[in-house]
Amino acid sequence: MNRPGCIPQATWDVTPPEAQAVLAVAIAAFEVQIADLKASLKQDSSDSSRPPSSDPPHLKPAPPRKPSGRRRGGQPGRRRNDRIRLEADEVVDARPDRCRRCGEALAGDDPAPLARQVCEVPAVRPHVVEHRLHGLTCPRCGASTCGAPPDRAGVGYGPQTQAVCAALAGENRLSKRRVARAMKGLYGLPIGPTSVFELERRTAEAPAPIHAEVLEHIRGLDANVDETSWPQGRERGWLWTAATTRLAAFLVAASRSCDAFAELMGRSPPGVVTSDRYSAYAHLAAERRQACRAHPIRDFRAMVDHDDAGSAIGEELLMHSGVLFDAWSKVRVGESSRPAFAAETLPWLRREVRDLLEAGVKWDAEKTAASCREALKIEPSLWTFATVEGVEPTNNDAERGLRQAVCWRKTSFGADSEGGSRFAAAGSLNGSSPPSNPAAANPATCSTSSLKRSKPTAQAAAHPRSSPPGRERLPPEMPSAPTR
Structure with missing residues (x-):
């Protein structure tokens, strides 16, 4: 039996064979556990599902980006972001009296004067309307109304x-x-x-009626779906969102299950659902699902960080992901088209990625093999975006929609009551609306x-009043009207 390196030879020689067998098995198990714990300590938001807020101060720097060749600041041809000229409430004309060069008296109006606006917020006081409820006694029957x-x-x-x-x-x-x-x-x-x-x-x-109508409309579209934990009191709940580029709907559910997804989008939504790889979406047909392409990148980075036999596979998969997003960015800006991407880039890129994943399953690296095996299970859903118009390769719309709620949860720890959860689910957070949505301009x-x-x-x-005349109870924090 081989001696573990942590035990001196002299000690090992005097150890009974039965104890040697037990020690060897225990030490091997501990070494695996320690290796897993060390790998877990090295994880961060770039190679795991941890949020960026959990990254330690000593986080390894991001890999340097390839220089774009552009200067810092605004780029040529950009849309100017000038200050908006508002309708003036007051106009003050500044006319020169004399010429600045020779001193000659000047008169007249400039047909196109330069305008400099100064905006001021007026002092505001509440407009209070007092409703006085008069109680009158009937002279006939004596009843008070x-x-x-x-x-x-x-x-x-x-x-x-x-x-x-x-x-x-x-x-x-x-x-x-x-x-x-x-x-x-x-x-x-x-x-x-x-x-x-x-x-x-x-x-x-x-x-509520508007929210129900929006949700019903989203159910018939291609939508991004995501969920995040949302505690309510002492119970654990989940805040779900279904989002498009212009609409978003929210739902607080008690679970993260397939039933909760069905409550949000229905059992078999007609459009393409873009989501992460969570099992609640596994029942969707491959052609009706787009698995977010940003999530596998974290797995590929984790393969590289493991620094074992699977690192080479991880580097190759990361390189192919970079090729994918470089090609797709040209489609988004109009330099290429979706049919051209599907005909020229998709066939060879998909074939090579699949070959790498199949090779990774057979690799002598347990975690790399497991990640490749999981990716192969949803491989058809990784490429739906290439052939379906309007579908993107990432789940960004839904994740942006939940960002406001996630930031709120960091300080409020969810909601304390059902009313607080409804306030979040009804879209009252407002900051979750897509920037392109004009309705989100002024919540x-x-x-x-x-x-x-x-x-x-x-x-x-x-209801008939239960207080004497002149003592009608007003809403909380409103003083009673003076009695005569």
Whole structure:
């Protein structure tokens, strides 16, 4: 029996054969475990599914990029990003009195004067409408009847206030206490954290019909789908998204299963679903699924970082991935076409990648073989984008859609109630909308219009008052009207 290198020869010679066998097996198992732990410590966001926020300070530098030959800064032919000229509320004309050279008196108007605009935010104070509910006694029967307020009076805050609070809490990720502080500082409106939560809840309910219509529309399109953990109270949940280049819909589910996917997109969506390699999408037909091409790159980098027999396979696969994205970038900018890519690049590139994966399965490197085996299982779904118009090779739209929620989760740890989860799932985060979507330009304006169309769920006017006349209870944090 071979002596382990960590045991001196003299000690090994006096060890009974039975103990030698046990020690040899135990030490071999420990060496494998230590190697796995060392490999795990070397992992980072570039070669695993770990988020970039978990990368240590001593992370190895990214490989140098090939010089593009372009200068720093704006490139020739770019679209100018000039300051937008707004409609002026006040015009101040500056006319010269005399010539700057000879001093001659000047008069007249310049048909095309130079304009320099100075923008100022006006001081804002809340517009308060007080609804006084008069209780009058019937002279005939003696019954007391109270006047009914408008629907919005039972809420205590108008749709614009509600939308601003939702935008501060959602897109800007402020806590409820900070939202209350911002409303007080910016608008002079006293409001408490509890009222902010109530306005968030109402905001999440208002666009429910719109959200259902958007989700139904997305189900018939090619869509990117992704999910991320979303705790609710003490329970673990998942925030799902289905996104296109112009639309996004969200759903909070209790699981990350195939049933949760079906609740979002249906059992058999007619379009192509772009996703990661998670098993919840494995039931989709290969021609109806595009597996994200960015995820295998992390596996290929991990093969290289293992520094074993599989490193050579990893380097070859990384090189082929670079060729793929270089060729695809030309398709995106219009220098080539999808049919040309499918006819000229796809056949040889796909054949060589498949040959490398099949060789990696037989390689004497356990982790490399496992990664290649998993890639071969979904190999047809890695190339759907090449022949289906509108489908991209990556799942970026869905991952960008969840980024706002992921950043919010880092500080709030999810939601504490079902209302908070609905606020996230209803798209009220707003920052998740694609930049190309004009509707995402002003979240507060979008929320205001949907809130104005919705009917508040106030109950005050539907029930007889339980307080004496002149003592009608107002919404929280609103002082009672003075009695006469």
